[in-house]
Amino acid sequence: MFLQIKQLSKSYGSRQVVSNVDLTMEEGEILSLLGPSGCGKTTILRMIAGLVSPESGWIEIGGRVVYDGRKEVYVEERRLGMVFQDYALWPHMTVARNIAFGLRLRHTPAQVIAKRVAELLELVNLPGMEDRYPYQLSGGQQQRVAVARALATEPRLLLLDEPLSSLDTGLREVMRTELVQLFKRLKITTINVTHDQDEAMAMSDRIMVLRDGQVQQIGTPTELYLNPCNVFVASFMGPANLLAGELVPEASGVTERSIRLKHLFAEEKVVSGLVRDEVRPRLNGRGSLLCRPDDVSLHLDTLSPGQLNLLPGKILHSSFVAGRWRTVVSIGERQTQPLLAFASSQLQAEQPVWLELPPERCQIVPE
Numbered sequence: 001m002f003l004q005i006k007q008l009s010k011s012y013g014s015r016q017v018v019s020n021v022d023l024t025m026e027e028g029e030i031l032s033l034l035g036p037s038g039c040g041k042t043t044i045l046r047m048i049a050g051l052v053s054p055e056s057g058w059i060e061i062g063g064r065v066v067y068d069g070r071k072e073v074y075v076e077e078r079r080l081g082m083v084f085q086d087y088a089l090w091p092h093m094t095v096a097r098n099i100a101f102g103l104r105l106r107h108t109p110a111q112v113i114a115k116r117v118a119e120l121l122e123l124v125n126l127p128g129m130e131d132r133y134p135y136q137l138s139g140g141q142q143q144r145v146a147v148a149r150a151l152a153t154e155p156r157l158l159l160l161d162e163p164l165s166s167l168d169t170g171l172r173e174v175m176r177t178e179l180v181q182l183f184k185r186l187k188i189t190t191i192n193v194t195h196d197q198d199e200a201m202a203m204s205d206r207i208m209v210l211r212d213g214q215v216q217q218i219g220t221p222t223e224l225y226l227n228p229c230n231v232f233v234a235s236f237m238g239p240a241n242l243l244a245g246e247l248v249p250e251a252s253g254v255t256e257r258s259i260r261l262k263h264l265f266a267e268e269k270v271v272s273g274l275v276r277d278e279v280r281p282r283l284n285g286r287g288s289l290l291c292r293p294d295d296v297s298l299h300l301d302t303l304s305p306g307q308l309n310l311l312p313g314k315i316l317h318s319s320f321v322a323g324r325w326r327t328v329v330s331i332g333e334r335q336t337q338p339l340l341a342f343a344s345s346q347l348q349a350e351q352p353v354w355l356e357l358p359p360e361r362c363q364i365v366p367e
């Protein structure tokens with residue numbers, strides 16, 4: 001194991017912004033800290049860097065304890081590379097001098113620096129750009145220089161704080177792939193802070209989802225998408241249809257349970273889904289049925305009456321997005337709730353339809 005964090009906490013005044021975070025990472029792994037604004041991502045990154053003092057906990061990087069509740073190793077001794085959202089390049093220095101900044105502080109000989117800068121520029125696809133100034137570069141090029149600068153001193157751990165958020169969408173996608181290829185080739189352990197679920201999914205081996213300073217779940221992108229531990233993770237990791245209700249006591253088996261939807265329809269309706277072992281103890285009488293839009297089937301006629309998980313609704317909106325008809329259906333009579341499905345053609349607003357949420361493709365997750 002390369003990085004180990006135990007019970008890391010931080011408060012500002014009476015407000016706890018990071019609570020008992022545990023994390024282990026293997027060498028060469030890319031992990032994203034993902035969560036909404038203010039959930040404590042940057043504070044965790046800064047504690048790992050040594051820029052913010054933790055309140056309590058333990059941090060070990062590459063076999064060296066850098067924080068144990070008393071001892072705190074200085075930031076410059078932690079052998080880290082850092083890249084920030086705004087690149088933070090020195091505007092009055094050329095690309096070469098920006099990249100060489102850390103090496104010069106270490107009194108590295110000039111010929112070694114020149115060779116290393118050329119190598120790094122090659123690595124980040126900017127060969128021959130040594131003499132340009134930051135204002136002569138595009139946003140993507142500036143970010144590549146920032147990455148080259150962070151890698152110049154051969155860090156053991158790379159920390160990225162929203163490095164792509166000031167780039168436009170197209171460039172962001174190109175840079176994601178480029179950076180992952182680079183970090184994997186260099187086998188550098190990387191922690192990336194982001195509030196963008198797509199970016200976290202595209203760049204990470206694993207993702208830590210945070211809410212109000214607390215870890216909700218850590219897992220691979222697929223684990224988090226397919227097996228979220230609660231409603232928050234389910235909705236943060238991609239489009240999710242969620243129907244909240246009371247668990248029906250012992251209505252079905254151990255692996256499958258049903259929930260009662262109380263306020264949507266004039267008559268109470270029961271829907272069923274699978275319950276995973278990990279979440280069962282946290283259901284506490286209530287839960288939400290989760291069905292991803294790709295798993296919902298949309299029908300214009302009702303199937304056999306009394307079929308499980310078949311809900312009547314009306315088309316709210318239909319739009320052609322990324323080659324598919326993204327269709328929002330409003331279900332319910334007493335109250336309404338929008339659900340998302342994909343249809344094979346455009347459907348007119350107000351058209352009555354039936355949504356089938358196959359029980360084997362649904363799961364019940366805690367609130």
Ligand SMILES: Nc1ncnc2c1ncn2[C@@H]1O[C@H](COP(=O)(O)OP(=O)(O)OP(=O)(O)O)[C@@H](O)[C@H]1O
Binds near residue numbers: 035036037043195
């Ligand atoms: N120096 C500080 N003093 C007081 N409160 C702070 C300080 N730094 C951060 N906070 C608070 O701690 C909480 C967590 O902040 P943090 O920057 O870690 O969140 P974040 O998840 O990175 O958010 P964002 O995505 O908006 O950058 C926020 O409520 C923030 O206001």
